Amino acid sequence: MGKEVEVKILGNKYSFITDRDPNDAIRIATFVDEEARKIKEDEPYSSESTIAILTALNIADKLFTIGSDIEELKSYVE
Numbered sequence: 915m916g917k918e919v920e921v922k923i924l925g926n927k928y929s930f931i932t933d934r935d936p937n938d939a940i941r942i943a944t945f946v947d948e949e950a951r952k953i954k955e956d957e958p959y960s961s962e963s964t965i966a967i968l969t970a971l972n973i974a975d976k977l978f979t980i981g982s983d984i985e986e987l988k989s990y991v992e
Contacts, residue, residue, distance in 0.1 A: 923947045924954065924962065949973060 916931040921943035932939045950969045957965065 919943075921947075924950050924965070926962075946973070 916933045917936050918929055918931055919936050919939045920927060920929045921940060922928070923943060923946055928943070930939075934942075946969065949972055950965055953965050953968045953972070954960070957968070960968070
């Protein structure tokens with residue numbers, strides 16, 4: 915059974931159940947909050963939903979970049 919974790923992102927509280935270590939879940943939420951704050955600094959008049967989408971796109975970009983880097987490293991090993 916998961917544990918309930920409460921976090922704040924852009925000043926809003928969110929509670930969710932996670933099977934992860936609660937400290938890991940908090941670290942992830944802190945990362946999302948930091949990324950969202952960067953967007954908000956650049957786009958101070960954007961709605962929260964726009965900030966959320968732009969944050970998700972930036973995080974997805976980082977994920978895809980890391981995935982490509984891993985595949986490139988695998989090709990060097992093979």
